Amino acid sequence: MDQLSDLKAILHSKRANIYYLEKCRVMQKDGRVVYLTDETNEKQYWNIPIANTTVILLGMGTSITQSAVRMLASAGVLIGFSGSGGTPLIAAGEVEWLSPQSEYRPTEYVQNWLAFWFDGNKRLAVAKRLQQLRLDYLQQVWGRDRDLQAHGLYADDADVERALSNAKTKIAQSASVTDLLTAEAQLTKNLYKIAANLTRHDGFTRDHAGEDDANAFLNHGNYLAYGLAATTLWVLGIPHGFAVMHGKTRRGALVFDVADLVKDALVLPWAFICASEKMNEQEFRQQCLQSFAEHKALDFMFEAVKTLSEEGSRL
Template sequence: MGTALEYLSDLKAILHSKRANIYYIEKARLMVKDGRVVFLTEMKNEFQYWNIPIANTTVILLGTGTSITQAAVRMIASAGVLLGFSGSGGTPLFAGNEIEWVTPQSEYRPTEYLQGWVSFWFDDDKRLKVAKAFQEYRIEFLTEIWHKDKYLQNAGFYMDDAEIEDALTRYSQQVVQAPTVNELLRLEAQMTKRLFKYAAQKTGLSGFTRNRDEPMDAVNTFLNHGNYLAYGLTATCLWVLGIPHGFAVMHGKTRRGALVFDVADLVKDAIVLPLAFIAAKEKMKEREFRELCLQNFATYKALDYMFTCVKKHAIGFIQQEDYPV
């Protein structure tokens, strides 16, 4: 029989970039039972326990009507899983240290990534270059997925549509020429509006207007929901690399969590945006939409992609393979 220390070490055996699961749980109690983290639900006249494979989990979102024991938090932290408290459906996030998430505290994460990140961050020109690079990665990820995803193509989303080709080509050219981060943000907002318009046309939802704060329709609700799932992956990536959320390259130095938005944008347009419109058209329930998003995050290795993009600019003189995540 292994020691408790060996067991806790085993919980982190699966690298974060390779983990498969994100959980959203509501109306349940999380606890430790027989050495495992489980959640307890009440089903009419009986209670049911469901196991959470924390060693293969990146994020757990606790929705309304949930509670959690100290023992469960301790085991979750030992496995390096981020914990977030949210409203119904996974949004918005209510509380958590480190801006949005209760992070498993560890002083043994690598410092090299943070050192590499801050080596350029205080230079406005270098930070702008990284912001531009992130926009190029965003375009590359969208292009790759929309080129080969049959589900999206069946819904009318094609990369060889002249409208999309023109929008992405023009945006890529504008990104290169943008003189400031503020101009980059303006161009990014215009590009996102074009993608919203395209998605609305393809799904017959042409009256769509983006409303983040008070979503009154299915598309906005799904967009918020999917975005927060992406934020969970991003928070995991940044925590593992030891880079604080305040070191944003694009969304502004006045928002402590802005780097989460920067990195999440790498995958949101490619996956969350089209799926939100398709799910609204097909009148999916939130649970179905969530499962669809998570399946696509896993299929297209969204977390892997985040790690790759962030590490590329964080490692500097470090060899990436020396510090696997």
Template sequence: MKDFSSSDLKAILHSKRANIFYLEYCRVMQKDGRVLYLSEANKENLYYNIPIANTTVILLGNGTSITQAAMRMLSQAGVLVGFCGGGGTPLYMANDVEHKIEWFSPQSEYRPTEYFHSWMQFWFDDAKRLAAAKCFQQARIEYLTMVWNKDSDLKADGFVVQDSAVQEALARFHERTNAATKSSDLLLTEAQLTKVLYKFAANNTKLEGFKRNHEGSTNQVTDKANDFLNHGNYLAYGLAACTLWVLGIPHGFAVMHGKTRRGALVFDVADLIKDALVLPWAFICAKENATEQEFRQQILQAFTDHKALDFMFEQVKAIAVKGASL
């Protein structure tokens, strides 16, 4: 195989990359200078190309293996890799983030340091770190408002910001966020808003008896909604981890989820898009009895349509650049 520089694969910025792959029951390998995955069907070997220069994350599910040569090419292309269970959750092994939400980051120590330096200018100051957290919280609502006002498919299923219950919840959210004096206040306010949005989504999609359960539901009707929420959230974590790796900001320097929680900044960044995209589509796909693959295709398309990765990059860079002025 002919060696190449990682710069050869950076014509597409990470923020503009379109692909996240979830693979299962296959072997990922390098062949003729490309990364492929091999699957078997009707006693025939089938090879499929992975466009690594346009890929942010690869999740390897049940029954997968990967060669060293493939990992080397993925690393050179700046693709994050995670090993996970069926359906994309949970993540079993990688490095740098919390026990079930971890990623193998491409090993490059030559990334720009400007955003990390800017982040450090405010991170050790409690008041400035709180101000950064408030910026994240306001941005997630701005994104939700923009997406729900723009997306005709979501509107067709009743996901409109103008609903009185949503408006009341958002007004309360803004009031409590502005008044917060510590990160725990923000986490409580976030939890209260999400609870309202879950109820709103369950009513819209007629999923009676929904109760959020991260380990799965005891009600068969709402099992899929919980599973899809978990699945979509993990995909959002992948985009967040990619954003932070590219910008050179370590995952442990969170602004809201806790200074000592490993990988908490990934959760902060993923929260920017979860309410706007993952939450409504999890309920809609559950109502339509979609398969995991259909849900995954839908949520990845929504990420692309609404430039979720772009938005993550913009917000993290904006907060880093503000730095000491927060």
């Protein structure tokens, strides 16, 4: 592409790629962004199609040149620094994205968001709506994904229906964000139990520092979802600090809220399935990204945040 403006031709919600790179150097070469690897004493360059990329995660042993960052910024690609396997997402000890600062972004969504955000009751109403959208998406995905169904995960399974029904009731009855977070945690705990039983992960316990494959894959997949959420919020121009559920003192809290829209539906089941099938981290990541694309997770995040913004401003 000759014109820098052409790099933004593909909408962020339609972009196909998330890159995780390690032990390489990212640079600009002949008008393209490439990464350089050193295998068996032979240097190899690999092209990154930046116009069709949403996020690049730079893992252990990576470096990036200023000219590469400039081109990534012109294409609206978010850059994150992470640990091994994409987790944790780190920079100076905090969640951090290097966001392009020279791009035009819409103003109506953040204006709508701020119209309700400072009112606690309105913020709670939007948080409830977010949780409802999350449940609707899970029912939709599990109701039509034949690969998940082949492993016993059905939207109309009695245990799944019971978990979702209880969650809907508790969401409607929640009088505070604390109540809502409790309902969210209980739903996820129930879904862990269902997925663990179906994939023979007896005695599974969620442990963010756990070294077993299921816990490691959950961490990895969740950070991929955070990348999609951060992209969504950056493109729509809504700062990450204006959360409706997670702690308002956490700078990236709204990223966690938005990522929750897809984590249970997509990351959770595949983490257990891939762990049971003894897949490695790269195979899990590919499966996770394929599932994001198949079920249009980024599209869904964009539409959900737009809906919450517009509905919230009318409260």
